[in-house]
Amino acid sequence: MNATPARLPLAALVLFVLAALSLAAALLCFAGSGTLLHPALSDPMAGLAFLVSAIALAGTGAFPLVFARLARRDAASKPPPGS
8 A cells, every 4th residue: 555645635625614514503503593693594493404414515525535545446456557
């Protein structure tokens, strides 16, 4: 294996940050403090939309991670060119 650490793809990083923000908003709504963000979020069940969005964003962020891991595995198993 390669001794250099694997980098997190930028797309995955952005999606995970957005998922964390959505999760924070969901927790605020479930706690009844959604009005701090917007008056329309005063209903605690408004957090359900944020929770579903956070799960979807995290799941979508996992795809670039899996693709990067598969690409590293394929690159490691190929013989060097010219041999």
